[in-house]
Amino acid sequence: MLLLHVRGPTGWQDLYAGHQTFVDAAKALGLIEDSTIWVNTILEALSGLPTFRRRLNWVAVLFATAGILDASSVLDRVLQDSRSLLTPRAMLHQGLDVVRQYVLTRMELVFRLHGVDPGTFKSSCERLGLPNPIGFIMPNEDIIEAEFNAGDYGQRMWSELMQDQPDQNDTADGPMTKEQYAAKDADFSAKMNAKQLSFIEAVCASVDARRKNNLEPSKQLFMLTGDGGTGKTFTYNALIAKLKAQRSCRLIATASTGIAAELLFEGATLHSKLRVPLDIDEGTLPMLDYESDSAKILRALEVLIIDEISITDKNVVLYVDKLLRSIDVERKDKQFGEKIVIFGGDWKQLLPVAESSAAPGLDNVNRSYWLSVKTTHWFCNGQVNIHRLTTNMRVLGDQEDYRRLLKTWGTGVTVRASATDDRRRPYVQLEPSLCVNTEQALIEHVFGNALVDPLSNIEQLRGSAILCPLNKDTFKMNTEIMSRILLPVRPGEQRTEQVYLSVDTVDPDSPMDILALNVADRYIENIYGKTP
Incomplete structure (x- = not known):
């Protein structure tokens, strides 16, 4: 390590640099x-x-x-x-x-x-x-x-x-007990809708059938999907609580990302929990020791949840299938070692990241889809029981029409091919009522008369913003908006230049999230919202 950072050493003393040991020298250089x-x-x-x-x-x-x-x-x-x-x-x-x-x-x-x-x-x-x-x-x-x-x-x-x-012996720390799961189960059961209940009952029935050694392959794989806000994470946790409390089920809850895993009871990333290699392809073979503690745990596993499946490389799921077969000799010929597997996520969200060489012959648009779990034989052959949640728990009653409109854009219902563009790029056709023809009209629509008397309309200004796709548009719009801000002038007085001071001190009593409170001052002072 020292040889990589000490220039032109002619002997050991150059590496010691006056210190007693190499370790002390490395610490002095900040290498350790x-x-x-x-x-x-x-x-x-x-x-x-x-x-x-x-x-x-x-x-x-x-x-x-x-x-x-x-x-x-x-x-x-x-x-x-x-x-x-x-x-x-x-x-x-x-x-x-x-x-x-x-x-x-x-x-x-x-x-x-x-x-x-x-x-x-x-x-x-x-x-x-x-x-x-x-x-x-x-x-x-x-x-x-x-x-x-x-x-x-x-x-x-x-x-x-x-x-x-x-x-x-403070019991506040640590994983939840069966008694605590029972309390969660009672709380969740009172809040679930019909489709959430139907999904949970189907999974519980498969768990019971597996314990009786009569689980049908057609009832082994599940997929819980739905738009954002339909309660997928809520349903996973409700299922976990019920299986833990009522059946003492041996269950592992995982997700593709750490953030998603944190939202699940006792959740972890799929890679960490099942020892999935980071560099993986369709030929990667499981290397888990049959007698290891991890293998013993996976043999005892009954239910595996994999959330955010849309961004998961299908080779990862294929590896999990091979892994669960390899550590259980009695079930090596059964998919996923006869474990009940629950996939979850929204197919409209991100697809796996694909390298150019991952799918020869496919264009850039289809490479990621080719790596999606949706192209595996389980989904293509209809072996997955798909449960779709449709009731959006985050949307208020008067926002339902707007939610549906956003969905039509996101699913491509209103996409048209441009006849004037040689590259035939698709575009989204918006409702005329949602469009304005000029930047001036956009400013008036968003801010209205609030710019004429800003001190009397502080709350409106705080809750209004224009999102620009390009930085140059941001600068241009901000300059125009600032030029429109006027303060009332008393009769007989002339309008003079006005200096506005920004408030860049974080309010410690704010109800905002702690991460938002810790934002750096330089970001608050940047009115363009652009990274310095």
């Missing part, structure tokens, strides 16, 4: 992170958490996700500086080795409950660069229960591990 910042961050965060369990949870999640290079050293420094934050009072006089094992055992439990697979290592701790917790063993049945019933399993294990400090 200094663990001190991690130690200080952890200590500061732990001081604000009320119980041992919450602190241990927080530390474990940090080590699992932050990629700390010298994890073992960082943990030891935290325990040396402030062991009272992670251990009970009775252990304050114990040696570092005893305290370390106390913490590692509990961190290992957190890792397992959050799906950190040891892989070829002895433990999840060892995989993350931490010492191996001595004596921590998870039987096969515990591995499966920790995956599919993490809430109740975690509560039971934490009660055993924290029996010396029951007041520190």
